[in-house]
Amino acid sequence: MPDIHQSVPKIDAKEKISGRMTYVADMRYDDMLYAKTVRSSQAHARIRSVRVPTLPEGYHVVDHRDIPGKNVVKMIFDDWPVFASDTVHHVGEPIMLVVGPDKRIVQTLVDAIVIDYEPLNPTFSMTDSVVNYHYDKGDPASAFKAADTTVAYDYETGYQEQAYIEPQGFIGTYDDERIHLIGSIQAPYYVKNAVIDTMACDPDAIRVVQATVGGAFGGKEEFPSLMGCQLAVALNKIKRPIKLIYEREEDMDVTTKRHPSKTRIEGAIKEGRITALRIHIGIDGGAFIGLSGVVLSRAIIAATSAYTVDNLDVSGDVYKTNTVPNGAFRGFGAPQMIYAVEMFFHHVAKHLNVDVHDFRLKHLAKQGNHTSTSGLFRDPILMPEMIERACAMSDYHTKRKAYANPEVYKGIGMSWFLHGCGFTGSGEAEHIKAKIKLEKLPDGLVYLRVAAVDMGQGAKTTLMKVAAKTLDLPLERIRYENPDTDLVPDSGPTVASRTAMVVGGLVARAATKLKKTWIDDEHQVIHEQYVQPDYVRWNQDTFTGDAYPAYSWGVNVVEVEVDKTTLEVEVKHIWSTYDVGQSLDDNIVLGQADGGTAQGVAYGYLEVMRHREGKLLHKNMTDYVIPTAVDMAKTTTELYNNPFALGPYGAKGAGELTLVGGAPAVALAIEMAIGKRVHAIPATPEYLMEVLHHAND
Amino acid sequence: MVSHVIPKTYAEALTVLKAGNHRVIAGGTDMMVRHRAWAGLPPLFDKPVLFAFTLSELKYVKEDEQVICIGAMTDLETLLHHERTPALLRQVIAIMASPAIRYVSTLAGNIVNASPAADSLLALYALDAQVVLESTSGKRILSIEKTIVGPGKTVLHDDEMVAEIRIPKTRFTHTMFRKVGGRRADAITKIGFVGCATVNEGIIRDLRLVFNAVAPVVVREKSVEALHVGHSVKNVLSDTDTLMHHYSEHIKPIDDQRSNQHYRKEAALRLARHFLDTLA
């Protein structure tokens, strides 16, 4: 087999291009029923009564009273009900399912159900903290005392919707007293474990299978557990196949999104350097906490992004509001913080009237430095050459001089960033404990038994390449089917930029073992389990130690032109350099780079979602605008090889890294073009018009 | 029960409409979305539907010396590439929706849909388009302004349908079209502007300023335009504030999910000012 980074045809490309690939909405059973969700129309209210019309033969309603186990969806923080019982906490909160064979009648029943609410006072502001984290590094108090000057700025970010093109969906059957769920999901075992708790049943009674996923981006990490639990309750009651597919508006209205945030950063400056930062980030968790605490962890750990600052006082809160719950989205808290930090470094340099580039370089993290959480950057950091290369590719220095003239309305912005690979802190070792299996059949075919989901990012192709190369077999001899919890051990959810590095690492180790013990014509099974590297120490209470075993690094340069009359932003080109360790397939990594950057840049200037009194104003693809092919700029991307000892062939994470730097890069470019500071994203023409009228510089 | 009809001929369509019980749909791009039900179920139309899009008699572009006549069921993609389509209209159509939508959209549909944000209406207002309405009792020819009376509201009778759109041939020395959407393609307009003018030896001979998405209907104030015709560009440019003040009264945008009133108003006036600057 050639070098691992050389691209191969993606394993599932032909099936997808030809329209033969089956997604969950394409599946059907002969005696299948359809489910539709009845939802709260209120942001916060007590349910006085629910009046259901007489149900025709064969039609059912399923609600909280049908749950055999706990009425809570098992997540990181278990506060999310499967069905609302006496109180609703956000518009769109599920109250019951109506299930039956004819959609027309199901819809008529849904429309006829009358719910009587007693309104309660809703909260929409970020005031009600439900999670609070804090950590210090060094001695921030003394550094602030000793400072020549201090500077403080505020930053805001809005919602972002994953906008996968395939809405969420499940289909389920009930056979031999077992519940079988097939869904568009990122984490088969999250769904299975949640259903077990809801059904209070034996683990063997639940089987979860991943259907081909039509895009996820974090949106199918925890939310499908809710749908899976609801469908399981319905299957248990009705015992016929049921299909539960969301339509676009329903999906956008009720599924999790990226948390809106507000960040305040205060810097202590001494002798032209930032000696300490005091940072507070607040994120809007929505009505239930779910994963928000973990999102907050990643946000606060990203406090210094690609810089080193010796003294830190970092804190954050998750606020509960009566709005749609927010959750996982590619980047997981880091995009909000990295946007704020990058803007802050620029704004401080401007305030000090020093060259921004030199000022940033002075603070750039180096191998051997302490991380924000007082861990260690152990591995080589290639950022100086990656930055220099990105500057050369984009002609950054020439352009930033030329665009300093406010009359040209052009700008170029550059972001530097990192992303921790894998679960935060002790997550891998204590919570996930990933297991995988390699199964060789007598015919010589080798099956990867992993729970990792290919949601388009190419997990199948890359992990199969790792196995094939290690076993020195052609790719055709390796098999990797969509995970089925009856067949695969729990290798963890497909999240946190962990699949290539952690699951891929286990595949490589198992393949090495299999190769050593290979016996022709025999059925052989190799088990592997994740072992935390000794050096990774983490204290979750104090947020100190190595938050991640490895970091991926990146540089984005974005060039824009702003229309003088209307303040519309056109992105002209995006240049990037990335260190993702060793690329496991160049086309796949570049595809992640293009797609992640598109999402990250659009987060910074294009994608708008707001709510009014808890009702989202942008809940379809017409109103929630994502980039088209015309909006997306050309990209030039170069990958740097910087193998990580414990990743397969040196691979680190690539999925999230490519998103996190987009927003600050485009916001900085816009700032240069209009000659005013940008403190909020998305930097829409409406926002820029306001900035031009009200801001001083 | 009255049922849906797919007429074979235009005459049959008019006969069906006579009873006034049918809703005409052309390409259906707006109606199918507005009336949609749960996926898998038919849309919920308030009346039986008459499908007009397949009427080949209404697919044409003709011209005489003064006027270009566009059959009501001519799709926008055909218009986009048709040599007789006025340049301004072509420019507007080019950035409307997407190819897939343009192949099944019609000017007639845009007119009857009467959205204040419709792009094609900008060009039709600027070009003094006339709309031919027809029923079994005969034809009515109305200006576009007289046809559309409010958001989603037209003067069409229940037994009428749009037969043709007539666009007088006009030459301008200056035209400008700008659409501000949420993105660069396939977007609904936040605010749109068309400016047309003919300037001869420094004197404004013709001036047309049209705005959409800033009021319940497309804004074109002929009385304001008339105040400036016959004046020198220099004069007009020396006091654009007065002109802007006139428009300020008619540009009354709203806050919605796509933009806000402040931005819409300011962007609209800036575009108009920008157009006037190009006349110099």
Add this chain to the structure above:
Amino acid sequence: MPTINFTLNGKPVSLNTDPTRRFLDVLREELTLTGPKEGCGEGECGACAVLIDGHITNSCILPLGNVSGREVMTIEGYRETKRYRVLEEAYIAEGAVQCGICIPGMIIASESLLAHNPHPTDDDIRIGLSGNLCRCTGYNMIVRAVKRAATRGKGLW
């Protein structure tokens, strides 16, 4: 109910059903052609695209009545053509496929574009694909795939 006749992937079809039904539902549920996907249900994303008389159309907002007398080709018919094979090779070689849900629609858009403009510039391609949303790729690899198909499929379009 009026009877609706049309050609589907080269074969005549005659249906006696409500003509206001979304053509996408007729394809997926009545005719079990699941290549066209539902992404948005309002003509915005293009995942449901089919060719009507050779032009790209969003089947999710196309009433069955408007298909009367016309030639329909879905990805299921198109994949049997020579042009398809050129596009397939190009999409694979350029790494243009990620989650894949938009891809059958993208292929239809690519065909409609190339059929009307066999030698498109990059900008032509972007405009031609502007009604087909992809959330995974950022489009550049898809644009390159169409360009590659245009070059390699000389004479086919």
